[in-house]
Amino acid sequence: MNKKVITTLVLSSMVASALSMNAGAASDKQVLKNETGHVHNVVGKLGKVSGATADERALKALDKVKGDFGYAQANGHFKVTKSHKDDNGVSHTKLARVIDGIPVFGGEMIVHEKDGNVQGVTGSYKDLAPTAKKASLSSAEAIKKAVASTGFTGELTEEAQAKLVFVPKADKAVLSYEVSVRYMDETPGNWSIFVNAVDGSIVDSFNRVEYANHTLVKAKPGGGTTPTTGTAAVGTGTGVLGDTKTSLNTMLSNGTYYLQDKTKATSVQTYDYANSTSSKTLMSDIDNVWDTSVQRAGVDAHYYAGKVYDYYFNEHNRNSYNNNGATLVSGVHYSRSYNNAFWNGSQMTYGDGDGVTFIALSGAYDVVAHELTHAVTEYTSGLVYQNQSGALNESWSDAMAAVMDSDDWLIGEDVYTPGKAGDALRSMSNPSAYGDPEHMNQFVNTTSDNGGVHTNSGIPNKAFYNFATAIGSRSIAGKVWYTASRDYMTSSTNFSGARAATLQAVAALYGTSSSYYTALQTAWSNVGVN
Incomplete structure (x- = not known):
């Protein structure tokens, strides 16, 4: 697809200089900023804090960098959400920014410390004036307005939920209900809709259905008995x-075989929509030889989901996408001639394709790996599916897919345009071959596709390719990317922050003096992210 580049982002020399230094393991404090001058990391030996728990230490650590980020104090302005200790004994504690106890959307911070020694703080902060202190609208009213804004009139796949948040808009924090609306009718929806809690207007919205293909084509998980x-x-x-x-x-x-794998620490289940969009049944067979034409898409969806589970479990000690044994559900034969695959927040879904643009999308290992990595990202960094963070969300799925399906640097080539050899949805090694940018001077500023999430993913995709090929190991590159997502990235991380996150990850895993660290610096610099 032809894309018009309408803006060029140029990173400042100050940022380039700061990020070229040893992020995450420096002897002196470094304040890292993005291209607009906003701080996204403070790293180095930041001092000692006391406290019996990582939660207690994290709040004290935030006070050490308050002047760099621009807030007055941590207590009362941040709340711990979770903490993870890595293999080196470093605690990565995530905190949500709050105003009057209400979280600010996208306002996370992460404190990195070991035994009270603060190694860094990741996040962003901007002074915001709250528009209101109390909601005038009820949550039920907000849900009605949110659902109505989607235009969907059918039955939701699950009850819509609403919670109060502050949404940053310029220098304001707009008190809003964040409403989650999920459905799978002809056009699937996994919406985050922000309804002004005072006047009921729609403040913002984006669809979090994460597709393999950026062309949004038409698409409720139904019943069916699961033994x-x-x-x-x-x-x-x-x-x-x-x-x-x-x-x-x-x-x-009871004499019937089902595509249900219980040999793992979770269950892997594969369903058949039978070309519907409203109901599905667990795929079954009488002799355990799954060889009919109808069964083929289910065979691949089931087999590859198991392989992806095994990769994350064996390589990263992760038990399913939520690291708590969530069931892996796949659905095949979705709708008719459906040219896409997607993760909708609870399951993977695959169309059969129209036979021209695609054949059954579950037939590609990298497509399955891509979709399940969206699920992993939802529970690690939680990258918001918009703009640069959304492009990183897409890129991380492509990168991990290329680690698992390592025969080439193409995405979706096994199922894309069956009548044409050698092409694919995207290329990691040569994004521009498919109209995607591979350098920041080609960055595409657009309102389509949630801000070009499938398009601008070409830039971090090329950075991953540069790194993996420079060090000669997709496995090591994948370990760095996974660690960065789990420990060093927030939901609002942008490209500059992703560079810092991966550098901190490679430093934690292999050290700043390793050849991997230098190779990673070069990999990002060569795509204009400094």
């Missing part, structure tokens, strides 16, 4: 491309 007991079995199956899967984990219950 709760049975015996583990191993079958064989034929995939979308005609290949044989000889180790297909299934379950035998």
Whole structure:
């Protein structure tokens, strides 16, 4: 697709100089800023804090950098949400910014400390004047307005939920209800809609359905009986491309085999929509040889979901996307001639394609890996699916897919345009081959596709490619990218912050004197992110 570049982002030499230094392990404090001059990291040996828990220490650590970020004090303005200790014993404690106890959307901070020694603080801060202290609208009224704004009139897949937040708008914090609206009718929705809590107007909204393909085509998980007991079995199956899967984990219950894998620390389940958009049933077979044409898409969705689970579990000690054993649900044969695949916040869904643009999308290992990585990102950094953070969300899915499906640097090539050889949805090595930018001087400023999330992902994609090829290891590059997402990125991280996050991750894993650290600096600099 042809894209018109209408803006060029140029990073300041001050930022370039700061970020070229040893982020995360310096002897002196460094204040790292993005291209607009806003602080996104303070790193170095920032001093000692006391406290019996990481939560207590984190609040005290924030006071050490209050002058750099621009707030008066941490107490009463930030609230701990969760904390994780990595293999080096460093605690990464995430805190939400609050105004009068109400969280500010996208206002997270992360404190990195070990045994009270503060190593850095990640996040952003801007003075905001709250527009109101109390809601005039009820949550029920806000939900009605949010659902109405989508234009959807059918049954939601789950009850809409609303919570009070402050939404940053210029120098204001607009008191709003953040309403989650999820449905899977002809056009799937996983909306975050922000309703002004005083006058009921829509402050902002974005659809968090995360697609493999940026062309939004038309698309409720329904019922179907899922056996709760049975015996583990191993079958064989034929995939979308005609290949044989000889180790297909299934379950035998009352004489019938189901695409349900209970050999892992979670359950992997694969359903058939049978070309509907309203109901699905667990795929079944009588002899555990899954070789019919209807079964092929299910075979691949099931097999590849298991492989992705195994990758995250074996390589990163992560038990499913939420790290707490969430069931991996896939649905195939969605709608008719559906040219897409997506993660909707609770499951993966795959269309059969129209036979021209796509064949069944579950037939591509990298597409499955891409979609499930969106789920992982939702529970690690939680990157907001808009603008630069949204492009990073897409890029992290592409990068981890390229680690798992490592035969090439293309995304979706196995199922895209079956009548044309050698092409793909995207290329990590050569984004511009598919009309995507690969340097910041090509950055596309657009309001479509949530701010060009599939387009501008080409820039961090190329950075990942540069790094992985320079060090000769996709596995190590993937470990750095995963660690960055888990420990060093917030929901509002932008490209400059992603560079800092990955540098801190590689420093934590391999040290600042390693060749990996230098290679990563160069990888980002070569795409204009400094």
